[in-house]
Amino acid sequence: MFDLDGTLVDSNAIDSQCYLQALVDVFGFDLNKIDRNWGNYPHITDAGILHTLCQTELGRDPTLGELYAYQQRFLELLIIAVSQKPLQSIAGASEILESLNADPHYAIAIATGAWKQTALFKLQQVGLDRIFIPMACSDDARARVDIMHCAYDRTLEFYRRSQFQTVTYIGDGVWDGIASKQLNYHFIGIGTGERVVDLFAVGAKCVLPNYQNLAEIMPVIFG
């Protein structure tokens, strides 16, 4: 089970920038007042952060109309940003998905904190939409563990199974490791630099910079 931003697509910077700009454009929030330390939010997902900000700034949840306008603006901004600086996948992402997809011992899924429409756009931009992968996203739930649960259920249905022997979540965020621990999933970190220590600290079995050298990393990830 893969996270998306920073795990399959190198999109964290552009995604945060467009996410925040859409908040300013639709809700009129003051960028300087927004806490960008996502670790301070109870749910580090697009839906979770929006909910917290609306509660803090407006004292209420967003209306359906605001949510729709917000998601549309976010997508528009992403389209503009990507037209200026194309997105890249994390190196080897396509190869590992294809390899797992071709192996009957594995089922693959995406559990992302992104909205469905921006998630699909990002996957499509880097050509990772060629394989159909069961997915759950921020449209399904605010909490990452609930999104992961939902992805698990969709994957059971898609592969016509009643259970899986083990589940491994692959993600680049500290919150991905914490959610994996809560669900008793194995956790593999994707990251470099200081992030490596943080990912090990939340239980990563290993931390990889990307998915290059598949033959070497497959036994490390799934061994």
Ligand SMILES: [Mg+2]
């Ligand atoms: Mg991520």
